[in-house]
Amino acid sequence: QKEVEQDPGPLSVPEGAIVSLNCTYSNSAFQYFMWYRQYSRKGPELLMYTYSSGNKEDGRFTAQVDKSSKYISLFIRDSQPSDSATYLCAMKGGTSYGKLTFGQGTILTVHP
């Protein structure tokens, strides 16, 4: 079993839809949780990160972490065609300078 599981999709939604992306994990030592967006032929771009449980909002993006369930989510409101990309969840433990463990990525397409 992988430490981080992410539904690879692909996920196709109409413009303006609310998108929900999710990851589950098994390692209870993970403390930092990140979402990256990766456009085709580009490096991963950090969207949001959170520490421990809770919610964090940034514009149209909301990240949620539920450590009791070992479950994290990224919500995208009012999705746009420019949101079409691969979304990667990543996690690391509580120590500094730790390795990131990634989910396999969800391919999202937002069609006009």
Place this chain on the structure above:
Amino acid sequence: SAVISQKPSRDICQRGTSLTIQCQVDSQVTMMFWYRQQPGQSLTLIATANQGSEATYESGFVIDKFPISRPNLTFSTLTVSNMSPEDSSIYLCSVEGSQYGTDTQYFGPGTRLTVL
């Protein structure tokens, strides 16, 4: 966020040869990391590079195959040695620490390697 560049951006190489990938960041950082992203897959950490010490390799990756240098706080290189087609991947560097904090990592644009 960090401004990170990688050279080359892409290359096509013959099997048995070696390629050195450079990673440059715009400000001093404590740690630099090298990841591999195989076609259609997610990122896997190859090694962690701390300035002034030997790189630390993850299980399944060895120094003879992926030697790493970290001569200063803004630069690192990864060499892919004696390449085979299975080494065809995107190689990404990331940074952590100093002004960029230790909560997360910032990634470069990647080097797309094809081995024939």
